Amino acid sequence: xxxxxxxxxxxxxxxxxxxxxxxxxxxxxxxxxxxxxxxxxxxxxxxxxxxxxxxxxxxxxxxxxxxxxxxxxxxxxxxxxxxxxxxxxxxxxxxxxxxxxxxxxxxxxxxxxxxxxxxxxxxxxxxxxxxxxxxxxxxxxxxxxxxxxxxxxxxxxxxxxxxxxxxxxxxxxxxxxxxxxxxxxxxxxxxxxxxxxxxxxxxxxxxxxxxxxxxxxxxxxxxxxxxxxxxxxxxxxxxxxxxxxxxxxxxxxxxxxxxxxxxxxxxxxxxxxxxxxxxxxxxxxxxxxxxxxxxxxxxxxxxxxxxxxxxxxxxxxxxxxxxxxxxxxxxxxxxxxxxxxxxxxxxxxxxxxxxxxxxxxxxxxxxxxxxxxxxxxxxxxxxxxxxxxxxxxxxxxxxxxxxxxxxxxxxxxxxxxxxxxxxxxxxxxxxxxxxxxxxxxxxxxxxxxxxxxxxxx
Amino acid sequence: xxxxxxxxxxxxxxxxxxxxxxxxxxxxxxxxxxxxxxxxxxxxxxxxxxxxxxxxxxxxxxxxxxxxxxxxxxxxxxxxxxxxxxxxxxxxxxxxxxxxxxxxxxxxxxxxxxxxxxxxxxxxxxxxxxxxxxxxxxxxxxxxxxxxxxxxxxxxxxxxxxxxxxxxxxxxxxxxxxxxxxxxxxxxxxxxxxxxxxxxxxxxxxxxxxxxxxxxxxxxxxxxxxxxxxxxxxxxxxxxxxxxxxxxxxxxxxxxxxxxxxxxxxxxxxxxxxxxxxxxxxxxxxxxxxxxxxxxxxxxxxxxxxxxxxxxxxxxxxxxxxxxxxxxxxxxxxxxxxxxxxxxxxxxxxxxxxxxxxxxxxxxxxxxxxxxxxxxxxxxxxxxxxxxxxxxxxxxxxxxxxxxxxxxxxxxxxxxxxxxxxxxxxxxxxxxxxxxxxxxxxxxxxxxxxxxxxxxx
Numbered sequence: 001x002x003x004x005x006x007x008x009x010x011x012x013x014x015x016x017x018x019x020x021x022x023x024x025x026x027x028x029x030x031x032x033x034x035x036x037x038x039x040x041x042x043x044x045x046x047x048x049x050x051x052x053x054x055x056x057x058x059x060x061x062x063x064x065x066x067x068x069x070x071x072x073x074x075x076x077x078x079x080x081x082x083x084x085x086x087x088x089x090x091x092x093x094x095x096x097x098x099x100x101x102x103x104x105x106x107x108x109x110x111x112x113x114x115x116x117x118x119x120x121x122x123x124x125x126x127x128x129x130x131x132x133x134x135x136x137x138x139x140x141x142x143x144x145x146x147x148x149x150x151x152x153x154x155x156x157x158x159x160x161x162x163x164x165x166x167x168x169x170x171x172x173x174x175x176x177x178x179x180x181x182x183x184x185x186x187x188x189x190x191x192x193x194x195x196x197x198x199x200x201x202x203x204x205x206x207x208x209x210x211x212x213x214x215x216x217x218x219x220x221x222x223x224x225x226x227x228x229x230x231x232x233x234x235x236x237x238x239x240x241x242x243x244x245x246x247x248x249x250x251x252x253x254x255x256x257x258x259x260x261x262x263x264x265x266x267x268x269x270x271x272x273x274x275x276x277x278x279x280x281x282x283x284x285x286x287x288x289x290x291x292x293x294x295x296x297x298x299x300x301x302x303x304x305x306x307x308x309x310x311x312x313x314x315x316x317x318x319x320x321x322x323x324x325x326x327x328x329x330x331x332x333x334x335x336x337x338x339x340x341x342x343x344x345x346x347x348x349x350x351x352x353x354x355x356x357x358x359x360x361x362x363x364x365x366x367x368x369x370x371x372x373x374x375x376x377x378x379x380x381x382x383x384x385x386x387x388x389x390x391x392x393x394x395x396x397x398x399x400x401x402x403x404x405x406x407x408x409x410x411x412x413x414x415x416x417x418x419x420x421x422x423x424x425x426x427x428x429x430x431x432x433x434x435x436x437x438x439x440x441x442x443x444x445x446x447x448x449x450x451x452x453x454x455x456x457x
Numbered sequence: 458x459x460x461x462x463x464x465x466x467x468x469x470x471x472x473x474x475x476x477x478x479x480x481x482x483x484x485x486x487x488x489x490x491x492x493x494x495x496x497x498x499x500x501x502x503x504x505x506x507x508x509x510x511x512x513x514x515x516x517x518x519x520x521x522x523x524x525x526x527x528x529x530x531x532x533x534x535x536x537x538x539x540x541x542x543x544x545x546x547x548x549x550x551x552x553x554x555x556x557x558x559x560x561x562x563x564x565x566x567x568x569x570x571x572x573x574x575x576x577x578x579x580x581x582x583x584x585x586x587x588x589x590x591x592x593x594x595x596x597x598x599x600x601x602x603x604x605x606x607x608x609x610x611x612x613x614x615x616x617x618x619x620x621x622x623x624x625x626x627x628x629x630x631x632x633x634x635x636x637x638x639x640x641x642x643x644x645x646x647x648x649x650x651x652x653x654x655x656x657x658x659x660x661x662x663x664x665x666x667x668x669x670x671x672x673x674x675x676x677x678x679x680x681x682x683x684x685x686x687x688x689x690x691x692x693x694x695x696x697x698x699x700x701x702x703x704x705x706x707x708x709x710x711x712x713x714x715x716x717x718x719x720x721x722x723x724x725x726x727x728x729x730x731x732x733x734x735x736x737x738x739x740x741x742x743x744x745x746x747x748x749x750x751x752x753x754x755x756x757x758x759x760x761x762x763x764x765x766x767x768x769x770x771x772x773x774x775x776x777x778x779x780x781x782x783x784x785x786x787x788x789x790x791x792x793x794x795x796x797x798x799x800x801x802x803x804x805x806x807x808x809x810x811x812x813x814x815x816x817x818x819x820x821x822x823x824x825x826x827x828x829x830x831x832x833x834x835x836x837x838x839x840x841x842x843x844x845x846x847x848x849x850x851x852x853x854x855x856x857x858x859x860x861x862x863x864x865x866x867x868x869x870x871x872x873x874x875x876x877x878x879x880x881x882x883x884x885x886x887x888x889x890x891x892x893x894x895x896x897x898x899x900x901x902x903x904x905x906x907x908x909x910x911x912x913x914x
Contacts, residue, residue, distance in 0.1 A: 006566045017497035038826045038856030040474035069524040071590035119873030133528035156859030369495045399495030402613030416576030
């Protein structure tokens with residue numbers, strides 16, 4: 001087998017230093033925010049037993065699971081008739097583990113397994129890759145990071161309000177100012193279905209409305225009719241989805257149209273309470289929290305039962321960069337009932353693209369090595385080691401070019417690595433103890449003692 | 458399929474918050490040190506093409522690779538005769554990707570693929586999990602993190618010296634003081650083989666000597682004889698492996714016994730030069746660098762060609778916690794010749810155990826949430842939100858218990874989460890604006906304005 005031209009598996013990526021430093025910049029801001037709000041880190045293995053993974057993501061999801069072959073002679077226990085029937089029959093016999101598809105199911109599995117040790121309400125965040133055997137395309141990868149925070153074991157709406165505050169904080173730190181946090185409540189969608197006498201078709205309503213952005217209201221109504229909604233109900237639904245005004249006006253309008261639905265009214269009240277809590281948190285500053293009530297927000301996944309969120313950055317044509325919601329039954333499938341929680345996640349690949357599109361990556365802070373010392377010759381190198389030690393003892397990321405290569409080669413290295421300062425130490429500098437510091441951005445240079453150089457940083 | 462009792466795959470682990478915080482403490486120290494020395498982060502995907510992975514780790518390693526099943530109807534292109542011949546014949550037809558077994562091969566693959574964009578010498582670090590279908594046992598897992606730093610594209614011995622300095626720095630920051638960095642050079646082992654006229658059996662020598670710690674010198678000599686070493690050569694070898702004195706004395710003794718071997722002499726000189734460079738780096742402080750020359754250090758893997766390292770913590774019965782060495786041909790198998798480099802890695806699971814055994818995890822710094830506010834009732838909660846905002850704006854990790862549960866339940870939560878301070882805000886506190894701050898360690902409490910509380914942190 002020739003390895004002369006190695007390749008990456010389709011849909012998978014290397015992250016070289018330049019990209020890693022920027023990704024870490026995003027991760028660190030998200031992590032710091034999660035922790036400031038009392039969320040703690042959790043990591044689960046890449047592999048889960050297929051018995052945990054399958055049947056949770058629907059038939060479509062099951063197809064996208066990466067399955068790991070059993071080790072050893074996995075066929076010895078397999079019957080010929082299973083093999084004869086092809087992949088579908090054979091797979092369950094030769095594979096018992098799969099790569100995780102999201103962070104929610106492993107989290108639920110962890111909570112169920114550790115229910116007796118966990119201090120509830122359990123606030124955890126989890127930043128790890130997941131894998132999906134999806135058809136790769138622009139912006140869709142087979143391995144990508146998810147960035148989740150969830151709190152389970154409480155129904156308090158303070159948690160919903162804090163999710164808004166966390167999104168505000170992350171975006172403020174990233175420098176993203178023009179964005180919208182859409183909020184809705186699944187109970188409102190249920191209320192709408194009840195009010196229009198289609199109470200048994202809430203899921204169809206959610207699935208159809210979820211496509212509104214893509215296909216428009218006419219096609220959504222057509223789909224609803226195809227899914228068995230009466231013409232009358234669709235006509236009655238239109239004004240409910242289309243309430244106008246600011247958040248309070250929209251919610252008031254819905255409320256008065258929904259008095260007959262207990263759940264619908266509850267949904268409106270929950271959102272109003274979340275708004276109140278946010279207001280109290282920010283009593284002293286007139287922060288715009290970017291929250292917009294949107295009765296047409298549905299979010300595809302069906303396990304949400306309360307408030308739902310979705311975040312879009314304006315003027316950048318990238319889908320939602322964050323989303324989440326409340327669910328009433330995270331762990332029932334694992335034998336632990338009544339575990340209500342609320343969670344949300346950031347899409348780091350999309351956030352990266354947004355920050356790049358808006359040119360918001362800070363130029364100064366994303367530096368790796370701060371100073372490179374040029375290696376002129378053996379004498380210069382030996383002298384430089386003491387200087388290097390002083391720089392590093394002062395916490396300055398620095399390196400000595402390891403070989404006394406041509407100056408041009410060394411400067412190219414510094415440039416490629418985006419090192420902002422280069423220190424030149426020749427015979428003259430050694431004699432005077434005044435070192436030449438070159439600013440690579442400006443091209444300027446000055447001659448300074450090492451102490452003065454250190455105090456510059 | 459019942460999911461009532463979910464389990465983890467054998468040999469895999471969840472890392473809950475308490476362990477994660479400690480692991481991150483170790484990772485952060487290692488990362489900061491790598492970066493201070495100019496190493497940049499790299500991440501490669503969990504999966505690699507099997508064509509990249511197989512044949513690199515020897516037959517034993519190939520067996521331990523986790524293989525990922527092709528998606529779709531992977532059997533449709535498979536011939537019945539392959540299926541009939543069992544797992545060994547079938548596997549290559551139904552799987553094309555595997556989980557990475559270490560970080561070195563993906564790194565080599567990355568360097569070969571990106572040779573035209575990389576600024577050489579390329580200093581990268583990589584901290585990611587790897588997977589091995591090994592028999593799980595105490596301290597051996599099927600998924601574990603590796604923590605590698607390598608520099609390729611230079612033969613400068615400054616890199617070897619800096620590896621010693623990085624190990625010193627990491628251990629100093631972790632508070633580990635009693636440890637040994639064993640150093641040897643593969644060229645010295647070649648020299649020994651040459652001097653005793655067994656030049657063609659260097660690999661056998663390395664493999665046998667590698668077992669010295671476990672089986673003792675008598676058994677090693679027995680194994681050498683079984684591997685075809687003459688009685689005379691084994692007798693001549695003994696004093697060479699057994700040189701006495703301090704580092705310089707040992708190296709001098711070896712050197713004078715090895716004048717006939719060009720490579721052996723070169724190996725001794727390389728180590729002497731590394732020692733010189735370390736000395737110059739530390740000219741101003743009489744640091745003990747913990748480096749001990751050991752002619753019997755071999756390191757099993759055969760690709761090393763120069764200096765080799767291994768680090769052991771004294772008085773803790775855990776194997777080596779770090780190791781590495783120089784190799785002359787990292788990427789030849791991928792069509793990129795003459796890529797010399799040197800690298801090392803930390804074993805984070807073992808380091809964790811060492812730090813725990815020596816009780817060196819800092820009690821104070823590993824705090825997650827710093828303050829929890831008790832939730833007495835609605836009025837208290839509403840008032841607390843403004844307080845919480847102030848704490849968080851001051852960068853203090855803090856949370857309000859989301860429900861007005863029984864005080865005991867809330868205090869248990871704070872205890873379990875190891876939150877050091879709890880803030881009690883009842884009607885009296887709201888009226889006086891003086892809040893009760895309870896120190897959970899000492900059990901003491903005091904009454905302070907919020908500004909005074911913030912300035913305490």
